[in-house]
Amino acid sequence: MNTGEGAGPLAGLRIVEVSSFVASPLCGLTLSQLGAQVIRVDPIGGASDYRRWPVTADGESIYWTGLNRGKHSIACDFRNPDAQKLIQQLATAPGPGGGIFVTNAGGRDWMGHEALAALRDDVITLEILGKRDGTAGVDYTVNAALGFPQVTGPGGGQVVNHVLPAWDIACGLHASTALLAAVRRRDHTGVGSQITLPLEDVALATAGALGYLTEVMINGRQRQATGNAIYGTYGIDFETADHARFMIVALTNRHFRDLVGLTETGAAVDALEAALDTDFRIEGERYEYRDALTALFARWFRRHTAAHVYDALRKTSVLFEQYRSFTDVVESDALESNPLFSTLDQPRIGRYLAAGHPARFDRSHLSATPASAVGEDSGSVVAEVLGLSAEEIAGLFERGVIG
Numbered sequence: 001m002n003t004g005e006g007a008g009p010l011a012g013l014r015i016v017e018v019s020s021f022v023a024s025p026l027c028g029l030t031l032s033q034l035g036a037q038v039i040r041v042d043p044i045g046g047a048s049d050y051r052r053w054p055v056t057a058d059g060e061s062i063y064w065t066g067l068n069r070g071k072h073s074i075a076c077d078f079r080n081p082d083a084q085k086l087i088q089q090l091a092t093a094p095g096p097g098g099g100i101f102v103t104n105a106g107g108r109d110w111m112g113h114e115a116l117a118a119l120r121d122d123v124i125t126l127e128i129l130g131k132r133d134g135t136a137g138v139d140y141t142v143n144a145a146l147g148f149p150q151v152t153g154p155g156g157g158q159v160v161n162h163v164l165p166a167w168d169i170a171c172g173l174h175a176s177t178a179l180l181a182a183v184r185r186r187d188h189t190g191v192g193s194q195i196t197l198p199l200e201d202v203a204l205a206t207a208g209a210l211g212y213l214t215e216v217m218i219n220g221r222q223r224q225a226t227g228n229a230i231y232g233t234y235g236i237d238f239e240t241a242d243h244a245r246f247m248i249v250a251l252t253n254r255h256f257r258d259l260v261g262l263t264e265t266g267a268a269v270d271a272l273e274a275a276l277d278t279d280f281r282i283e284g285e286r287y288e289y290r291d292a293l294t295a296l297f298a299r300w301f302r303r304h305t306a307a308h309v310y311d312a313l314r315k316t317s318v319l320f321e322q323y324r325s326f327t328d329v330v331e332s333d334a335l336e337s338n339p340l341f342s343t344l345d346q347p348r349i350g351r352y353l354a355a356g357h358p359a360r361f362d363r364s365h366l367s368a369t370p371a372s373a374v375g376e377d378s379g380s381v382v383a384e385v386l387g388l389s390a391e392e393i394a395g396l397f398e399r400g401v402i403g
Helices: 023-033 062-067 081-091 113-117 139-146 166-189 199-209 212-219 253-262 266-276 283-288 290-303 306-314 326-331 378-386 390-398
Strands: 014-018 037-043 072-076 100-103 124-129 193-198 234-239 245-250 319-322 341-346 350-355 357-361 364-366
Touching: 014 023, 014 081, 023 037, 023 062, 023 100, 023 124, 023 166, 037 081, 072 081, 072 378, 081 113, 081 378, 100 166, 113 124, 124 166, 124 199, 139 166, 139 199, 166 193, 166 199, 193 199, 199 212, 234 283, 234 290, 245 253, 245 306, 253 266, 266 290, 283 290, 306 319, 378 390
Parallel strands: 014 037, 014 100, 037 072, 100 124, 124 193
Antiparallel strands: 234 245, 245 319, 341 350, 357 364
């Protein structure tokens, strides 16, 4: 059994998780990294995401391992009534830190809030839905229905779905926050909570908070796809003489002045400003005439190597980074030199650098711990949480209740 819990600020909390894919496992991972005991319950042999890509050469899921580090694993036959009862008992086991259940595998009455509340009246349940009406939806379909693909990429009628599952990530973090809010309320009032969190609503709430939806409501139009340009300010990518690319962002007047000075375009920018009868001290004007400005700045970048550009930019206030691949990041010292990462010996996957929780508590990182194989902790979990004897646990294995 993993022993990662106990060191963090959430030590003493116990969460039972029946989940798959990204949002729900990320909720459990976040809580586990902060010190909670998280028990993931899977079907015997693993859920539908147990072999999800990326995988090792031997077919072991690097993805699954990453999202389930530090959790205990128990495998049950979900169709067996005895297994259903066992999962209920785990989710509602007594103690001030227990009685917390999270899932995205809804539609089963036996693990719904009413069934669990009948066993523990202060139980906290959180169910992640696809759409708010309960129908199925995943990050990539929710994103398609929201409007972001129409403003991503080069435009021209082309829609570009994202690679990063942004709504799943936001949903998982919202879920962990909601659970902690419910725990705080229960600590003060003794009252449990039934929480539902639709992925669709997470996306809509985020788009509204960032102004994408309100812009249409107020102005009657939406923004257009502008490639790598940053909407409403000056930011774009440039290619160097040796074909590297840099993302440049000039948010403030100081940033912009430094960029003009760096690229030796002061006279040309002043002439352009006069010809257009505009004022480049205004952020929106820099965005409006970004193409003309970019044409001026690009000449300097094309004349210099990446090394020269990097050194020159470091002496200015301009915000910048050179585009890098995942391979570039791994082969640099960016991970080894970051105390967020520690070497993890993960059975079936190998030895690699893994990140703990990104927040530092008392100036210290909470280190990563390995994932269990599906069902690896079945016996020890039911012994610890439910107090079953060795004979009772052996009977559960023999009857196929757990595996």
